[in-house]
Amino acid sequence: MFKQESNSSSKPAPERKEETPMCDVHEGEKINIYCVTHGVPTCSMCKVFGAHKDCEVEPISSIYQTKKTELSDGIAMMVGSNDRMQGIISQLEEACRAIEENGRRQKTLVCEKFDHLYSVLEEKKREMSQVVTAEQEEKADYIRSLTRKYKDHLEESCKTVEMGIQTMEESEMALFLQNTKPLLKKIADASSTAHLDKVERGYENMDHYSVVFNKEAKALRSINFIQDCVYGRPRPTSSPQQMNSSSGLVKSSAST
Ligand SMILES: [Zn+2]
Ligand SMILES: [Zn+2]
Structure with a gap:
């Protein structure tokens, strides 16, 4: 002034x-x-x-005063309304941030749940692999040791054959007969493989460890992730009062 x-x-x-x-x-x-x-x-x-x-007429000053009050009231109302509008905009912006933050957090939680499910399967896979590996090694060890026994036996037999051939060349009859007795005994022994284990049919099979996951796969596919979520989702509302309260909820959950 x-x-x-x-x-x-x-x-x-x-x-x-x-x-x-x-x-x-x-x-x-x-x-x-x-x-x-x-x-x-x-x-x-x-x-x-x-x-x-x-x-009907009135003095201009009284109408001036009335209209001035009316306009002043209107301005005050608009200012209040603009403040509320600004408040709503702030809440909407806050809600947008909260949605992004909540979405990120929820994705993390969902991924953790999935990772946990994977780890259950991984654990099962490891357990089964260990069991198969144990039997595989046990069987292979047994077969290897049996192979060694057969090789030893074969080596022994080859020596006997060699000795037999040498003995065949012996022209001295007494000497021939002396050598022949233990040799024939050896041949008789060697021709019997009764002391060597026979591998039973299908011993090499490992298919008793097969798994069928049809039911489990079907159960996993039947998880309706989206539908389960939609039931719990709050609908957007046109009422600012409800919007305030819902964004308040979002705010409080975002701050925890
Ligand atoms: Zn008039
Ligand atoms: Zn006039």
């Missing part, structure tokens, strides 16, 4: 007497009354003789 002369437009209209609008119809008449019927300011001559002679 210390720059009173600087800006005349900030002064109230009635103080600017020299700028009071004049009547278009009645020359020299100021617009100084208000026609309530038509809702327009007009001049006294218009009320007495002119267009507003049958109208």
